[in-house]
Amino acid sequence: MPNFRDKKHSLLQREKLHEIMEVEVVRTRITLACTECKQRNYNTTKDKKAHPDRMETKKYCRFCRTHTLHKETK
Numbered sequence: 001m002p003n004f005r006d007k008k009h010s011l012l013q014r015e016k017l018h019e020i021m022e023v024e025v026v027r028t029r030i031t032l033a034c035t036e037c038k039q040r041n042y043n044t045t046k047d048k049k050a051h052p053d054r055m056e057t058k059k060y061c062r063f064c065r066t067h068t069l070h071k072e073t074k
């Protein structure tokens with residue numbers, strides 16, 4: 001019979017480690033605004049380490065009724 005106690009213990013440790021790792025990833029809340037009509041269409045989060053500058057992304061704007069460039073605003 002395998003050593004069940006040890007297995008359970010290591011699983012708990014792994015869960016704990018996962019929790020710590022999630023906390024360390026810095027997610028910053030940002031708002032994406034349409035550059036055409038200036039409407040704020042999206043609330044999202046970003047990894048500040050991966051995107052230290054303002055994010056720009058093409059997204060659908062329901063006011064322009066087309067895909068436009070959306071920029072991060074404060």
Ligand SMILES: [Zn+2]
Nearest residue numbers: 034037061064
């Ligand atoms: Zn728009």
